[in-house]
Amino acid sequence: AQTVTQSQPEMSVQEAETVTLSCTYDTSENNYYLFWYKQPPSRQMILVIRQEAYKQQNATENRFSVNFQKAAKSFSLKISDSQLGDTAMYFCAFGAYSGGGADGLTFGKGTHLIIQP
């Protein structure tokens, strides 16, 4: 079984600052994917970014980038030039690439990010 740990329950930064959200995971799988999802107060979960474990290059999506350290089982999210609309719960999630049954995604408990004007 996989576990995902997000050690920062809440973070607050000023608009335009850069912020990094932490995530660590534990797994015995070799092939897997990692995701960051955003859940704004309206509650719909939105995919922010995904990372394939077999790729050494860190994924980037506009202002969002990850620092994937496979050996350390660490997967942090960096948000540059933060905007008020980035205020949300951020969930780190793990998905195993399995040829058999599906275990779904394993989520962390989330980090509540508040962007202050």
Next chain:
Amino acid sequence: DAGVTQSPTHLIKTRGQHVTLRCSPISGHKSVSWYQQVLGQGPQFIFQYYEKEERGRGNFPDRFSARQFPNYSSELNVNALLLGDSALYLCASSLVFQGADTQYFGPGTRLTVL
């Protein structure tokens, strides 16, 4: 294209009752997953269905069941409701059933059990 849709948006039930939640996936997606999100926690995996077959099940009691229809829509059923079943129930769709496949979430159904 429409995203994942869920109905109803909110639901209030009393202990011991039965509830059915519904989900329509993104057009072209053949897999639907269900998650339970208790307030203040991350979502927990309940079921995944692909091509009308159950492909994965999380650690939930037999009171929880689901099915997928030929049009790939799905419903989640919960029998003998308990207070602890109060949560946001999220449906997610994906192209296939692999856990690594990107899942796209619906807005959820807020279930309150009194």
